[in-house]
Amino acid sequence: MEEDNLNEMKEMILKYVIKEYIDDDDTTITYETPLISSGYVDSFSMVSLLVFLENKFKIKIPPSKATPEAFDSVNNIVALVNQYLNK
Amino acid sequence: MSYSEKTKNLYLSQLTDIRNAGIFKEERFIHSSQAADIEVEFPSGSDLKRVINMCSNNYLGLSSHPEVIRAAHDGLESRGYGMSSVRFICGTQDLHRELENKVTEFLGTEDTILFPSCMDANAGVFEAILTSEDIMISDRLVHASIIDGMRLCSAQHDTFKHSSMEHLEEKLLLHSDKRLKLVITDGVFSMDGDTARLDEMVKLCEKYDALLLVDDSHASGFIGKTGRGTHELCNVMGKIDIITTTFGKALGGASGGCVSGRKEIVEMCRQKARPYLFSNTIAPVIVSGVLKVFDILSASTERRDKLERNAAFWRKGLTDAGFILKEGNTPIVPVMLFNAKLSQDFSKDLYNEGIYAIGFFFPVVPNGQARIRTQISAGHEMHHLETALEKFIKVGKKQGILGLTKEQIIEKFGL
Amino acid sequence: MYNQYQDYLRSQIHEIKEAGLYKNERVIVSPQGAEITLNTGQTVLNFCANNYLGLSSNARLVQAAKNALETHGYGMSSVRFICGTGDLHKELEQKLADFFGTEDTILYAACFDANGGVFEPLLTSEDAIISDSLNHASIIDGVRLCKAQRYRYENADMEDLETQLQLSQEQRFRLIVTDGVFSMDGNVAPLDRIYELANKYNAMVMVDESHSAGVVGETGRGVTELHNLRGKIEIITGTLGKAFGGAIGGFTTGKKEIIEMLRQRSRPYLFSNSIPPLVAAAGIKMVEMMTETNELQDKLHHNTRYFMDKMLKAGFDIKPTQSAICAVMLYDAKLSQEMAAKLLNEGIYVTGFYFPVVPKDKARIRVQLSAAHETEHLDKAIAAFIKVGKDLGVLNIIK
Helix, strand or coil, rough: CCCCCHHHHHHHHHHHHHHHHHCCCCCCCCCCCCCCCCCCCHHHHHHCCCCCHHHHHCCCCCHHEEEEEEEHHHHHHHHHHHHCCCC | CCCCCHHHHHHHHHHHHHCCCCCCCCCCCEEECCCCEEEECCCCCEEEEEEEEECCCCCCCCCCCCCHHHHHHHHHHCCCCCCCCCCHHCCCCHHHHHHHHHHHHHCCCCEEEECCCCCHHHHHHHHHHHHCCEEEEEECCCCCHHHHHCCCCEEEEECCCCHHHHHHHHHHHHHHCCCCEEEEEEECCCCCCCCCCHHHHHHHHCCCCCCCECCCCCCCCCCCCCCCCHHHHHCCCCCEEEEEEEEEEEEECCCEEEEEECCCHHHHHHHHCHHHHHCEEECCHHHHHHHHHHHHHCCCHHHHHHHHHHHHHHHHHHHHHCCCECCCCCCCEEEEEEEEHHHHHHHHHHHCEEEEEEECCCCCCCCCCEEEEECCCCCCCCHHHHHHHHHHHHHHHHHHCCCCHHHHHHHHHCC | CCCCHHHHHHHHCCCCCCCCCCCCCCCECCCCCCCCECCCEEEEEEECCCCCCCCCCCCCHHHHHHHHHHHHHHCCCCCCHHHEEEEEHHHHHHHHHHHHCCCEEECCHHHHHHHHHCCCCCCCCCCEEEEEEECCCCHHHHHCCCCCCCECCCCHHHHHHHHHHHHHHCCEEEEEEEEECCCCCCEECCCCHHHHHHHHCCCCEEEECCCCCCCCCCCCCCHHHHHHCCCCCEEEECCCCCCCCCCCCEEEEEEEHHHHHHHCCCHHCCCCCCCHHHHHHHHHHHHHHHCCCCHHHHHHHHHHHHHHHHHCCCCCCCCCCCCEEEEEEEEEEHHHHHCCCCCCCCCEEEECCCCCCCCCEEEEEEECCCCCCCCHHHHHHHHHHHHHHHHHCCCCCCC
């Protein structure tokens, strides 16, 4: 994947995470911020992220791969999406 | 021995971590009845100390009301102590049916099923009525027992931002293809003391063809003009499909919970809810007490009116003194301190002054939102509240936080 | 919004009824006991309660509860760690630990909650739970809430357990979980052999003593007494809702660090009221009574032997039991319902169980004995069984 595309994808996912999960302005989320293990996103709320990724990137992520670890940071999510984009 | 040193050490080190993180839960032993004034042994082994209780769910002051105690005595006399059976074998007394009917009438629903606790009601209801074709959409701040119930259910789940109707609507649209959509919320949120916007939620549920479940554990008995709960406050009596609630807080405070709502849903729970099928129901002596609670509440709104006045007095007193409170108009009044350690120190200082109130911090509340949660009761007399206020102010001065803004407190104590 | 769903539920309920699985509740208007009165006015002998020691309406327990109402009020209106812990809770926890010979105890609102909340705080996805196939529903729910790897062995099958222990060798910690007495058959778990295997394969053991505490073992200390393993089992769960008074409440008792961990992390403990003080007070009294004398335990054991002997002699097919549960085998579902109905007409209240509660073609009537039963109660029940058994032609025939 092109460097530019990758950055664009990271940015897009980060924006979605902030819009969907982060309410208060005090919190800064980066690509590395642990999302689930630090309590920003609870495991139930992952569903909407999953649906977002599948629709946006026209991929299908099997439930067994949609683990809290795989969703724990924007970087992890990008890696996960890439696995299925390249297939 | 199979309990190896390795296993033991693992648990010991986890316990040490919990202690080091300052989140080890120490229990305080109460030697008296639950009331505004209680006698406490803390730490374990020390002399009894008489303190004013500002942190119980005894909202209506009925936990040791003489009439409720009298009714429990009568229940013991006439119906014995235990049933030693689940409901459908030989554990159903006429009293259980009577209480189910009373609750139905009080909440304005169609039918009610009792559970040993509201934790069990919430743990059992979802799996009994939903399948993997359905979706549960819950507020992000619902109680832990609802989360466990959802974890036990094969239906899909999603969440919406706390009390955000826009976000809920988005989610209802997103999941419009599901067979059933169940929207789930607390009536009153236990950590913040705010109330759900049930009127708007009912509208959205009607628009998008969804069912609505409300856990009214922190509302039943005192929220709304006649204390029926959040649905009364929001003017949507009869429009909530499922209400779960507890008898373990305002309604006597002993134990027990229920699912109340649409007739068929209740009937389904009776056939399929696992904690109902596989556990004893509420003991007859407890049922007798709760029946009396409903008699008291149906006869007069005096207690909830007093609670409302008490809560208003308390809120005003703290605000005037310069504390930062979470907004709301329930008897749950969170005094915001933001810093976890400050919340612990504050609680300790209060206890030394004879005021019992607990500090809450992450992970119970979000990081940086530590607080003392005070809970007002109709069992509080004016002198209790005045004393408590005086002590709060004294400790507030000692810690130097009165009149400070959130930013100033954070600057002073860190996050 | 509700209409569509209402139709769906109605059809579901209809299906349950068609399958003959709809549960109707009989309404009792008297205290629980050997003799109970139904709302139909009928007085019957109760042989289907878990009232093994006859303590459900025991005058001394009732008095203890009444005293506590006076000294400690009705409800606590709080979870344990906020302001819901009474001195009586602490005392009962200690008393139960002494009773079972364990290190510490934690109380729950019910044993359903004890089992629901025991696994998740103790085990992670690196660990394994190895569970008997007939374990109680509440254990199953607890396991469902835990991330540990799941293994299952056939009921009381030690070869299969050993296989599962071998299969799970890679996991960090392993916990073997079994009911003490299996509630449908009345058989006792082979805890001695489970313990041997646990030692051989370095696993821990958990026993649910709900149907065995107060019943099994000479002094009613449960399966660990029967198998001489007092103090050696890591985790015991049990209930106050059966032999121990029958009101509500459950507990987990065992190794100190485990109990301490549960107090910090077990969700039903953290998020639900404990038992009310009056139930704790009756529990304390119950342990005192069982420690003072062995009268109730002895009477229960005598009643069980008496009933079994006479019923076997009369030609009934009964599963061997080491508990107070006697499974009178009828195999056919319809027959089990018919027999229960006829027995009720004779004034004997028992329940017929069939698939899916027990395996297909293993329908039965489950008789539960109690220290509250007098010899004349037992004789009346045996006579009724024989009369109805003859009518239905189920005596002295082979499956």
